[in-house]
Amino acid sequence: MSRQANHIPDPPAERYVDPYLxxxxxxVLLFVANYVTGHGLGASxxxxxxxxxxxxxxxxxxxxxxxxxxxxxxxxxxALNHWxxxxxxxxxxxxxxxxxxxxxxxxxxxxxxxxxxxxxLAAALAGGALMGYGAEWGRGCTSGQALSxxxxxxxxxxxxxxxxxxxxxxxxxxxxxxxx
Amino acid sequence: xxxxxxxxxxxxxxxxxxxxxxFAFGFILERAGFGDARKLSAQFYLKDQSVIKVMFTAxxxxxxxxxxxxxxxxxxFDRVWVNPTYLWPGLVGGIxxxxxxxxxxxxxxTSVVAASTLKLDGFVFFLGCLxxxxxxxxxxxxxxxxWENAGFLGRLTIPERxxxxxxxxxxxxxxxxxxxxxGVELIEAWMNRTDHRNAATAGAAVTTAAAPRRxxxxxxxxxxxxxxxxxxxxxQVVPNPALERARSRxxxxxxxxxxxxxxxxxxxxxxxxxxxxxxxxxxxxxxxxLFHLADAKRKPLGEIDPAWIKKLPADSIKxxxxxxxxxxxxxxxxxxxxxxxxxxxxxxxxNRWIAVYGKGEIEPxxxxxxxxxxxxxxxxxxxxxxxxxxxDPWNTPIPKFTPKVKFxxxxxxxxxxxxx
Numbered sequence: 041m042s043r044q045a046n047h048i049p050d051p052p053a054e055r056y057v058d059p060y061l062x063x064x065x066x067x068v069l070l071f072v073a074n075y076v077t078g079h080g081l082g083a084s085x086x087x088x089x090x091x092x093x094x095x096x097x098x099x100x101x102x103x104x105x106x107x108x109x110x111x112x113x114x115x116x117x118x119a120l121n122h123w124x125x126x127x128x129x130x131x132x133x134x135x136x137x138x139x140x141x142x143x144x145x146x147x148x149x150x151x152x153x154x155x156x157x158x159x160x161l162a163a164a165l166a167g168g169a170l171m172g173y174g175a176e177w178g179r180g181c182t183s184g185q186a187l188s189x190x191x192x193x194x195x196x197x198x199x200x201x202x203x204x205x206x207x208x209x210x211x212x213x214x215x216x217x218x219x220x
Numbered sequence: 221x222x223x224x225x226x227x228x229x230x231x232x233x234x235x236x237x238x239x240x241x242x243f244a245f246g247f248i249l250e251r252a253g254f255g256d257a258r259k260l261s262a263q264f265y266l267k268d269q270s271v272i273k274v275m276f277t278a279x280x281x282x283x284x285x286x287x288x289x290x291x292x293x294x295x296x297f298d299r300v301w302v303n304p305t306y307l308w309p310g311l312v313g314g315i316x317x318x319x320x321x322x323x324x325x326x327x328x329x330t331s332v333v334a335a336s337t338l339k340l341d342g343f344v345f346f347l348g349c350l351x352x353x354x355x356x357x358x359x360x361x362x363x364x365x366x367w368e369n370a371g372f373l374g375r376l377t378i379p380e381r382x383x384x385x386x387x388x389x390x391x392x393x394x395x396x397x398x399x400x401x402x403g404v405e406l407i408e409a410w411m412n413r414t415d416h417r418n419a420a421t422a423g424a425a426v427t428t429a430a431a432p433r434r435x436x437x438x439x440x441x442x443x444x445x446x447x448x449x450x451x452x453x454x455x456q457v458v459p460n461p462a463l464e465r466a467r468s469r470x471x472x473x474x475x476x477x478x479x480x481x482x483x484x485x486x487x488x489x490x491x492x493x494x495x496x497x498x499x500x501x502x503x504x505x506x507x508x509x510l511f512h513l514a515d516a517k518r519k520p521l522g523e524i525d526p527a528w529i530k531k532l533p534a535d536s537i538k539x540x541x542x543x544x545x546x547x548x549x550x551x552x553x554x555x556x557x558x559x560x561x562x563x564x565x566x567x568x569x570x571n572r573w574i575a576v577y578g579k580g581e582i583e584p585x586x587x588x589x590x591x592x593x594x595x596x597x598x599x600x601x602x603x604x605x606x607x608x609x610x611x612d613p614w615n616t617p618i619p620k621f622t623p624k625v626k627f628x629x630x631x632x633x634x635x636x637x638x639x640x
Binding site: 060165168 | 354
């Protein structure tokens with residue numbers, strides 16, 4: 041019963057924008073991005089750069105011996121001055137402003153009704169790690185590969201997208217305690 | 221014509237535009253409810269399929285706009301980044317990513333949105349992503365060859381793969397999307413109907429996200445179908461303006477005769493082993509059988525299409541030839557208009573070549589010059605077995621010539637995508 045009590049109820053649907061409308065807006069944005077910059081959107085690419093730069097500042101000699109990190113982190117200044125990091129910074133502000141306008145800018149932990157906070161956070165960390173690992177394998181995430189590549193009809197991006205849904209649905213039943 | 225040249229504004233052009241695009245990206249995702257792991261994960265339990273609706277709508281809308289603008293020559297699709305296809309690593313990555321999604325509740329972009337609105341689970345997920353990327357960097361050396369090569373197909377679009385026109389594929393994807401959306405709504409309605417009933421019997425408030433709401437799918441579907449059919453019609457009747465412009469530029473370039481190389485220059489190119497040379501002979505098979513240059517490849521005029529041109533190596537020098545120049549000029553124009561680089565024409569064609577290197581081995585016949593037909597009589601259809609087809613590099617002096625070939629480097633592709 042106590043678990044029920046501190047569970048945050050599902051948000052009422054009308055507080056979020058109609059999904060098709062959000063999709064149209066996102067699609068127009070994706071087109072504008074392609075028209076202005078010649079490429080789509082992205083998120084995990086920024087994270088790879090942040091990771092590589094973090095490793096470089098902690099253990100530069102390690103980066104010297106790792107082609108993957110060296111390719112991303114060096115030279116130091118140019119590694120930070122990449123469009124995807126600007127996009128990431130913009131997204132942080134955009135999300136914060138939207139959240140603030142809708143009264144959603146407040147500390148919370150989103151979780152299913154039957155899961156404890158430590159378990160939820162452990163799952164978030166593990167899921168994130170799997171996601172980060174997979175995004176590097178797939179050379180992109182839902183934004184940079186599925187969304188952006190899908191819009192320009194890249195063969196690989198479409199197969200990637202189907203694989204994402206296959207991966208999610210195949211595991212959903214086994215982790216249902218996290219969400220349902 | 222897009223994409224815009226941001227480089228001319230210095231580093232700030234990229235920074236400001238990316239910042240603004242990122243802002244809108246984060247804003248829209250948050251509005252859609254994508255900063256909420258419960259809403260995102262609900263996709264995989266079929267009750268609230270907003271993820272597929274938002275993502276797929278965005279893909280289809282952006283695709284329609286991109287191919288419409290390319291079709292009417294407002295956007296240069298060749299300069300738009302298309303994620304290269306790495307088949308097998310992509311499938312491995314996609315499956316891992318989907319598993320991470322259902323365990324952690326976010327994807328990289330949405331975890332940024334969640335963290336930015338102070339959701340601790342989103343922030344922890346974000347840190348998890350960094351950890352995963354770190355682990356990838358530590359382990360990639362064990363499977364590097366597979367990751368880099370397995371099923372690599374380069375820049376490949378679905379229309380190219382299927383051999384269909386862009387308009388047909390765009391309309392097909394639109395129809396597919398509408399079918400998916402309709403199916404998804406039926407599933408949602410069914411899942412939530414049982415939910416409402418349970419809630420009613422338990423006397424509790426209905427808490428599922430997908431409260432009944434009038435769907436905007438019919439309007440979206442109508443709009444997309446109109447745009448898709450419109451594109452198909454437009455691509456049939458309106459010649460691609462970008463291609464028309466490129467064609468008239470190519471025509472002017474050829475008329476300037478800057479791309480016509482003398483026989484002597486071609487011979488020096490043939491003897492230069494440091495360059496990759498594509499000798500493209502556009503004559504008919506009978507003439508080709510009688511005589512052609514060693515290492516030339518025959519490609520009749522009618523078979524020179526965009527798909528073939530795309531497959532030509534970017535870093536080779538292409539020399540097109542016909543009996544005189546007419547057909548070669550025409551072929552070179554098509555090649556240049558479709559973006560082939562380093563395209564040249566053999567001045568005077570095969571007739572001039574034989575006049576210079578035939579050495580009495582091949583006899584001339586009387587025929588009017590310039591008719592683009594062979595003016596020599598051949599003892600037999602020996603093809604490239606005549607000495608003139610491959611002049612002896614040691615004993616054929618190359619007279620002085622004005623070099624015209626300037627090697628143009630392939631364009632550096634705009635980098636993009638998530639992979640960094």
